[in-house]
Amino acid sequence: MFEISVRSNVKAISKNLSAFAYKQLPFATATALTMLAKEVQDDEKKNIQRTFKHPKPFTVNAVGVKGATKASLEARVFVRPIAAKYLEPYERGGVHVLPGRALLNPKDIKLNQYGQLSRGTLKRLKARADIYIGPLKTKHGEINGVWQRVKANRGNPSHLRLLIRFGDALEVNQRLDYQARAKALVNRRFNAVFGAAMARAIATAR
Secondary structure (H helix, E strand, O other): OOOOOOHHHHHHHHOOOOHHHHHOHHHHHHHHHHHHHHHHHHHHHHHHHHHOOOOOHHHHOOEEEEOOOOOOOOOEEEEOHHHHHHHOHHHHOOEOOOOOOOEEEEOOOOOOOOOOOOOOHHHHHHOOOOEEEEEEEEOOEEEEEEEEEEOOEOOEOOEEEEEEEEEOOOEOOOOOOHHHHHHHHHHHHHHHHHHHHHHHHHHOOO
16 A cells, blocks of 8 residues: 655645635545546556456456545545455565465466466366376476376377476566556646646536
8 A cells, every 4th residue: 555645736736726716626636636546547457458468357347446525635546355465466576376375387278268277177177087186207307287197099108198287386577566657647647637627626616
């Protein structure tokens, strides 16, 4: 969690406002903060789509926003808890957050449209008679994973085919840089957004 303050920006602008415009300052500020928060939300969604090859809609849509009010003058952009947990290493560094005890590295198995194993894949594989799950000694060393017993055919001997390899969590090598992007966007867009919000506040004032 981090904070981007625009108090000094609002204070500087308020010095040059007329008495009538000054009365609209709380409404204009709340409107501007909400508009900026929505722009940050939209930018972060696009950033997730650019950073990851095929992000699930669940991940993209996990970025939410709470608008500001005249009473609070605070807008929030947040990532919902489940997604926040596995996205955190992409902001602060570290290793992947695993859904289970081991990293599942697909090798020779069909993936879903997001390039991931479909839900329930392991459970279905465990129930099959031609599947072995566990470590095997190979010429490359011991490999732990999900293996399929392939019968001999057309001169090819029977063998075990590695479908999924188990491994430890790997270091995250991508960054969302969410905080830096959000600060840069707010600094870049504040004057234009606040100007539009103030014009709207004055035009609708009673």
